[in-house]
Amino acid sequence: MGYLKPMRIGNVRLKNNLFLAPMVDVTDLAFRELCRKQGAGMAYTEMIYVDAILHENQKTLKMLKTSIEDKPIGLQITGKNVSEFEKLAKLDLVNDYDLIDINCGCPSIRITGNQAGSYLLNHPNKISDMIKILKNENLTVTAKIRLGFKKNNVVKIAKSIEKAGADALTVHPRLANQGASIPADWKWIKKVKQEVGIPVIGNGDIFSGKDVERIFSETDCDGVMIARGAIGNPFVFKEILRYFKTGKEKELSLEEKIKSFKQYLVLVKKHQIIDMGRIKYLGGNFLKGFDGASKLREKFMRLKNFDEILEFVRKV
Ligand SMILES: Cc1cc2nc3c(=O)[nH]c(=O)nc-3n(C[C@H](O)[C@H](O)[C@H](O)COP(=O)(O)O)c2cc1C
Structure with missing residues (x-):
């Protein structure tokens, strides 16, 4: 291989x-x-x-x-x-x-x-x-x-x-x-x-x-x-x-997905490329594929600004 x-x-x-x-x-x-x-x-x-x-x-x-x-x-x-x-x-x-x-x-x-x-x-x-x-x-x-x-x-x-x-x-x-x-x-x-x-x-x-x-x-x-x-x-x-x-594949947990989304948020802040449309689109995609994902996504989509998003991922 x-x-x-x-x-x-x-x-x-x-x-x-x-x-x-x-x-x-x-x-x-x-x-x-x-x-x-x-x-x-x-x-x-x-x-x-x-x-x-x-x-x-x-x-x-x-x-x-x-x-x-x-x-x-x-x-x-x-x-x-x-x-x-x-x-x-x-x-x-x-x-x-x-x-x-x-x-x-x-x-x-x-x-x-x-x-x-x-x-x-x-x-x-x-x-x-x-x-x-x-x-x-x-x-x-x-x-x-x-x-x-x-x-x-x-x-x-x-x-x-x-x-x-x-x-x-x-x-x-x-x-x-x-x-x-x-x-x-x-x-x-x-x-x-x-x-x-x-x-x-x-x-x-x-x-x-x-x-x-x-x-x-x-x-x-x-x-x-x-x-x-x-x-x-x-x-x-x-x-x-x-x-x-x-030879094995693994399902990812909510914790791993949120951790990675948090890393993304840290990087957009570091590079000063905060774009809410893009963060919402990507965030919605991170919040998929685990129990309760759709409820969490709905909540996420209602957030209005970067600070609210930071608060949201801190609490999940
Ligand atoms: C959201 C999105 C944006 C894309 N933007 C570009 C782009 O900027 N340049 C490009 O060459 N292809 C772009 N594509 C096409 C992808 O690079 C790729 O060729 C296509 O999605 C097929 O690969 P996939 O089956 O892995 O998605 C885009 C695809 C998606 C889904």
């Missing part, structure tokens, strides 16, 4: 091949640090629109926060113009990150309507130009893709991404317009892996150690990326590591 192991992406060394996925409104600095403590080998910022970085949008500047504990770190970006990427590549701030990941998979209409995210899958030449521009500045560059608008296209897109010089590729095997209720079709990860030489990270429907074992054996991918499985559940990384050591 030698699936979990250290990994390299370009010159970036990862202690293991378990990736925390980029997630809008979830993977802020505090949440990333929490997942790293539980064993995640790699993490990314949430997707950030290049144009917002160039305009020094205040909300965006918060999303760009990183720390010495937050390593290795990928900055995930998306955008519409190659020229924006050219400007970004020259900013000092890109050096705060170990690699730059180009989001070519976001299906949100707000993003595709701006000709970014999964819209780019219909324009592989543009993706290639974006990669080349970042590589010209000696940056480590990866891309995260969905299958595109037709499944048969994914291998062609993956090959063009490799040819442009990308150092690794993440495949989330759903079509650009498919929702999470449709199972991720891992066979496309295998097909991509067979056709490209760069590391391929498999993503989609991984929630446990058993899922990790299955995706490695079915696809031969080099690393695995977890998104929903980590929301309110940063322990997923520790549990996967435990599973590969002992």
Whole structure:
């Protein structure tokens, strides 16, 4: 079972091949640090629109926060113009990150309507130009893709991404317009892996150690990326590591979940990234999966400010 192991992406060394996925409104600095403590080998910022970085949008500047504990770190970006990427590549701030990941998979209409995210899958030449521009500045560059608008296209897109010089590729095997209720079709990860030489990270429907074992054996991918499985559940990384050591998985107790949520609150305060909408969303996800969870969640959702939340977790 030698699936979990250290990994390299370009010159970036990862202690293991378990990736925390980029997630809008979830993977802020505090949440990333929490997942790293539980064993995640790699993490990314949430997707950030290049144009917002160039305009020094205040909300965006918060999303760009990183720390010495937050390593290795990928900055995930998306955008519409190659020229924006050219400007970004020259900013000092890109050096705060170990690699730059180009989001070519976001299906949100707000993003595709701006000709970014999964819209780019219909324009592989543009993706290639974006990669080349970042590589010209000696940056480590990866891309995260969905299958595109037709499944048969994914291998062609993956090959063009490799040819442009990308150092690794993440495949989330759903079509650009498919929702999470449709199972991720891992066979496309295998097909991509067979056709490209760069590391391929498999993503989609991984929630446990058993899922990790299955995706490695079915696809031969080099690393695995977890998104929903980590929301309110940063322990997923520790549990996967435990599973590969002992063959066993464990149910978590209310105490463990609350302890971890408290750690999250301490980190958001430390990094001054308090955002009530986000804390409520994550808190609601921590308060799941034990007896009495729904009552506790209802109470939690009525809290009005950060101090009330601190008081609530102290008393639980
Ligand atoms: C709340 C949420 C936010 C997401 N935001 C991003 C994002 O910022 N960038 C990105 O590439 N994918 C984003 N995704 C997609 C995930 O990274 C991942 O590809 C997808 O959820 C499939 O993985 P999973 O089955 O482990 O959830 C998001 C998913 C969720 C649930």
